[in-house]
Amino acid sequence: MNKILITGCNGNLSLAIIEYLSTKDDYIIIGCDLHDKFDPKNKINTTSITYSVCDLQSLSSIRDMVTNLKKNDLLPDYIINNAAVDSVPIANAVNDGLD
Structure with missing residues (x-):
């Protein structure tokens, strides 16, 4: 089983990617700043999805x-x-520390 991290999960493109990957034997990690903005678990029947909260503007x-x-x-x-x-x-x- 591959573990796949998808960043920017807050719209239709990411939903389409997640829908496709959910038909495979993959574990999907959703990387987004707030998981309440986007919840594909309501639309996709799989237990192989988890969230990882991350703000990509902050190292x-x-x-x-x-x-x-x-x-x-x-x-x-x-x-x-x-x-x-x-x-x-x-x-x-x-x-x-990027100064």
């Missing part, structure tokens, strides 16, 4: 997500980068 949030995935033995075999980051606020960049 500390990304680090936390990776730590949690490691702790739960859910490091992905594949990543589908569906998220878009327009810009990173300067406060986040400085706090994350």
Whole structure:
């Protein structure tokens, strides 16, 4: 069983990807900033979906997500980068050490 992380899960494209992957023998990890914005479990009948909360504008949030995935033995075999980051606020960049 492959573990697949999908970022940017808050719209129809990600729902279509999740619907397709749910027909396979894959474990789907939904990476999004707030899982209450998007809940495919209401539309897709599978128990092989989990959420991993992550704000891609924050390196500390990304680090936390990776730590949690490691702790739960859910490091992905594949990543589908569906998220878009327009810009990173300067406060986040400085706090994350990107200055």
